[in-house]
Amino acid sequence: MESETQPMGRRVAYWRQRRGMSQQVFADRIGKSKSWVDKIERGVRRLDKYSVITELAEALSVDAGQLLGREPRRRPGLGGCLDQVEVESIRQSLERYERLGRFLEAAPIDPTPIPELRGAVSYAWLAFEKGHYPVVARSLIQLLRDTPVAEENPVGGTSADAAELMTQVYQIASTVLRKLGEAQLAWLAADRAISAAQRGNDPLLAGIATTRVSNALRALGRYQAALDLNVQVAHGLISETGGEAASPAAISVYGALLLQGAMAAALGGDATTSDDLLDSADRAATILGRDANHYYTSFGPTNVKLHRAAALVELGEGADALAIHDGIDRAALGDLVAERRAHHYLDMARACVQTGDIDRAGLALASADRTAPSEIRCRPIAVELIDQILHRSKGAPTPEVRRLAEEVGALN
Known part of the structure; x- marks a missing residue:
């Protein structure tokens, strides 16, 4: 993101590039020469007239205030x-x-x-x-x-x-x-x-694509449909690819389907089915033997534990989720991709709120932010969680929580 302390020309260049325009295309749009645009962006030529600034802002589809360094407050989500x-x-x-x-x-x-x-x-x-x-x-x-x-x-x-x-x-x-x-x-x-x-020609791509459909269904509140789809495709895929003798990639996709099915079951309040699917995923991870990232699944023993903790959060069992988190090998957790780790820290922040440990919730959010800032700055669920922490904190929030609240626009 462009800084408010940057010269105005740098902000013009930032928004031009963000809009995917070359200097020539931008120059044509505002009726100037490419040389004029280049001098503005390099700071050789100053922008003194507000009428010109508003013209540039209109061509870039931004507010004039953004070119002047007055960035509007962030909003959650997109x-x-x-x-x-x-x-x-x-x-x-x-x-x-x-x-x-x-x-x-x-x-x-x-x-x-x-x-x-x-x-x-x-x-x-x-x-x-x-x-x-x-x-x-x-x-x-x-x-x-x-x-x-x-x-x-x-x-x-x-x-x-x-x-x-x-x-x-x-x-x-x-x-x-x-x-x-x-x-x-x-x-x-x-x-x-x-x-x-x-x-x-790759059936495993269809398998992993199924998890995306199911996750979208979950986001729409269609938990049973998401559960059924994941389980049916998981069973069909592993049967076609050789069962326990399947390739590590096939086992990873199969395991990912089971994990997403477990999450759908948890969101639907079906703790028994969720636990059964997690146990099946754990057996698949044991066959795999270690954490891997076939087809960008991050599937393996550690990720199964992360999903088991996440499922417990969805079921409202924050204390049990934190107990699982505390037993996870930190080196193994650190080997997972940043997105997966940050997502887990966000889940654990929710678990802390469920148990009333607001200070620990703030620490978990800070860990997520250090790992992958967009997991906190961009996600509506994170903004809502920050708001909960602010309202439930005894006294002033910690500096880290206050900083995050300012970043996402959660402070009044």
Whole structure:
């Protein structure tokens, strides 16, 4: 994010780049030369007239105050990490059907070579695992446009290769959108992920795409539907891939399906089914033998424990959740990707609130923030939790909690 202490030219450059405009495109839009824009951004030329500042702000779809360094208060959800222009761009990307381009009145899009797309998708996964949700969300705008075109006109690969990349893009989109509070868009992206996976040649991609659909259903309050889907696909997948003799990747996807089914059961108040699914996932993790990250699942013995604790939080058993957390090997936890660890700390903050240990809840939130700041700054559930901690703190909140509250706009 651009700093309020930066020169105005740097803020202009920040928003121009965030909008995906070159200096030439921006110059054309405001009726200036590219040289003029370059001098403004480098601070060689000053912006003194408010009329010019408002003209630049309009072209960048921001408030003039943002160019002047007066950033508006953050809002939870997508509004806290992305602005409405970017939200609408993602929505439009999900609603477009580039594969029908020959039937639509639209300018043709040159296909991106599949090896280049593969690199871009890998970068998006890496950014997601580090918890850089704003970066991921903005990169999705381009990927959601490019992968359907590549499937229709593959360069450097096959249509099936492009479809397999496309399902991954939709899966990333679904997961990030769900975290940022956009359940309907998350469901749309997940549904597209299933469809794309079936056009590829990798059945495990269809399996992991199922978890995205189920998670979106969970976010929409459809707990039983999410549970049924996860369990049915898990059983079908492991039967087709060889049972206990399946590959580590297949066992990981199977285990991920069981874990998400367990979470759906917990959210629906079905503690018995949740526990049974967690036990089955634990047996799968034992076969695997160690924590791994096949198909970006982070599946293994440690992640099963994290989900067992998270399920207990959903069931209102905060003390039991914290007992599991206290028994987790810290080195093994540290080996998991940042997103998974930060998510767990957020769950444990909720557990602390359930037990009335508000000080420890603040420490857990701070741990999540140090691990992956966007897990706290961008997620509505984190903002709500900070608000609870503020109202239940005895006396003034700790400096760390107050800092987080200021960051997310939770302080009145």
